Amino acid sequence: MKFKLHLKPIFNKNRKKNQLKSQYLYMIIAAACCLLIVLSSLYPSTAKPFKYIATAIVVPVQNGMNEIGQWFSEKSDSLKKLSQVVKENENLQAQVDELTLENSRLIQEQGELARLRELYSLDSGYSSYDKIAAKVIAKDSGNWFSTFIIDKGSSDGIAVDMNVIAGKGLVGIVIDVTPNSATVRSIIDDFSNVSAKFGTTSDLCIVKGSLQMMQSGIIELININKNAAVTDGDMILTSNVSDKYLPDILIGYSGGIKDDANNLTKSGYITPVVNFSSLEEVLVIKQLKETGE
Amino acid sequence: MMKRIIAATLMILVAFFLQTAFFTGDISKLPVPNLLLIITVSFGFIRGTRTGLITGLVCGLLADVFFSDFIGLNALLYMSVGFMNGVFNKIFFGEEIRLPVLLVFGSDIAYNVALYIFMFLFRGRLDFFYYLIHIILPEAIFTAIIAFIVYKPILMLHEKFTEAEKEREQ
Numbered sequence: 001m002k003f004k005l006h007l008k009p010i011f012n013k014n015r016k017k018n019q020l021k022s023q024y025l026y027m028i029i030a031a032a033c034c035l036l037i038v039l040s041s042l043y044p045s046t047a048k049p050f051k052y053i054a055t056a057i058v059v060p061v062q063n064g065m066n067e068i069g070q071w072f073s074e075k076s077d078s079l080k081k082l083s084q085v086v087k088e089n090e091n092l093q094a095q096v097d098e099l100t101l102e103n104s105r106l107i108q109e110q111g112e113l114a115r116l117r118e119l120y121s122l123d124s125g126y127s128s129y130d131k132i133a134a135k136v137i138a139k140d141s142g143n144w145f146s147t148f149i150i151d152k153g154s155s156d157g158i159a160v161d162m163n164v165i166a167g168k169g170l171v172g173i174v175i176d177v178t179p180n181s182a183t184v185r186s187i188i189d190d191f192s193n194v195s196a197k198f199g200t201t202s203d204l205c206i207v208k209g210s211l212q213m214m215q216s217g218i219i220e221l222i223n224i225n226k227n228a229a230v231t232d233g234d235m236i237l238t239s240n241v242s243d244k245y246l247p248d249i250l251i252g253y254s255g256g257i258k259d260d261a262n263n264l265t266k267s268g269y270i271t272p273v274v275n276f277s278s279l280e281e282v283l284v285i286k287q288l289k290e291t292g293e
Numbered sequence: 294m295m296k297r298i299i300a301a302t303l304m305i306l307v308a309f310f311l312q313t314a315f316f317t318g319d320i321s322k323l324p325v326p327n328l329l330l331i332i333t334v335s336f337g338f339i340r341g342t343r344t345g346l347i348t349g350l351v352c353g354l355l356a357d358v359f360f361s362d363f364i365g366l367n368a369l370l371y372m373s374v375g376f377m378n379g380v381f382n383k384i385f386f387g388e389e390i391r392l393p394v395l396l397v398f399g400s401d402i403a404y405n406v407a408l409y410i411f412m413f414l415f416r417g418r419l420d421f422f423y424y425l426i427h428i429i430l431p432e433a434i435f436t437a438i439i440a441f442i443v444y445k446p447i448l449m450l451h452e453k454f455t456e457a458e459k460e461r462e463q
Contacts, residue, residue: 051359141356
């Protein structure tokens with residue numbers, strides 16, 4: 001096969017004129033874009049009108065599309081499952097044996113835990129907060145970021161900085177709302193920083209989203225005090241000192257903790273409890289953190 | 294002309310919905326193909342710089358409005374992609390499918406490298422080759438494959454519109 005390319009007459013007068021025009025057009029719009037970038041990053045409210053109009057049109061359609069997409073993925077899932085189930089069954093059997101052993105050990109520890117809970121008077125978690133369920137209707141259009149859009153907005157009482165959870169753990173935080181939708185930045189996003197603490201020792205640390213580490217299903221854990229007596233496998237919870245996240249929401253379990261090169265801090269990774277690749281429904285906690293400002 | 298604009302708008306919207314909602318099932322395994330970029334590149338390549346840059350602007354704004362903290366970056370990048378591919382329209386034209394697919398591949402890499410520089414490099418994420426291999430290349434390859442499938446229908450649609458327009462003129 002040969003390239004069937006035809007050279008066009010470049011020096012066609014008519015064309016040349018047109019080209020000149022579109023070059024100017026390009027420069028004008030490019031300048032406008034730059035202006036818009038600066039304006040909207042300095043004053044986020046500049047972007048609001050754009051967002052309101054766009055979401056009002058797009059969100060309803062997005063809802064429908066999402067259902068079709070889910071139907072397809074369910075179908076393909078059920079096919080995959082059959083072969084998986086057989087394999088899983090074997091693994092599970094082995095796990096059952098292992099867990100039975102572990103369970104008996106845990107029952108012993110349960111008594112101890114109950115006692116300690118009383119001592120710490122830890123609330124039974126975040127079950128007492130007022131929550132609202134929302135569906136994930138769209139994810140970021142590229143592969144760089146982990147933000148997504150949910151189908152509830154300010155008309156349902158959602159506001160910026162509300163915490164978002166799914167199942168057992170923290171998913172992220174609302175960064176933007178329109179009347180009928182809200183944008184959530186998940187904690188695995190490269191821009192995300194969560195102030196956290198270890199469940200047993202209450203040592204503070206920072207859970208820092210990293211695209212690079214998320215490829216292997218983990219999140220970066222940094223800024224742990226070098227003298228903190230922390231171990232792998234400990235619970236990581238949101239800390240009391242965070243100004244946006246409510247305290248004591250489970251994020252995940254620590255691992256790979258080692259001293260940093262600067263000899264002042266330790267770092268490691270955490271395995272999140274939420275499965276971010278298959279988020280479909282999330283809960284938004286309608287309580288905002290009170291910072292006393 | 295009106296029909297062409299309506300068709301283009303519909304196409305962009307469908308691409309946007311697919312890109313953001315349809316490919317969400319198991320995103321950890323497959324990269325999300327950049328359908329908006331395919332549309333921008335093929336419109337630019339088929340119709341020229343002006344169409345390319347306007348298509349890019351619309352696609353970019355759409356992505357910006359929904360997923361960016363600030364508006365304009367995606368618009369600027371998509372628009373540049375559309376414009377550059379429009380320049381190729383001045384030089385080449387043909388039924389050959391390999392060139393537009395190659396252009397999509399190249400444009401996707403250029404777009405993502407720019408995005409990497411603005412959003413990651415400036416925050417000290419220096420490991421460019423990691424991102425190139427794990428994020429940029431998979432997306433570019435997958436996007437090029439999709440472009441291979443959808444370019445011909447887009448070209449055919451364009452030809453149909455051109456015919457209709459010619460008929461009306463006569």
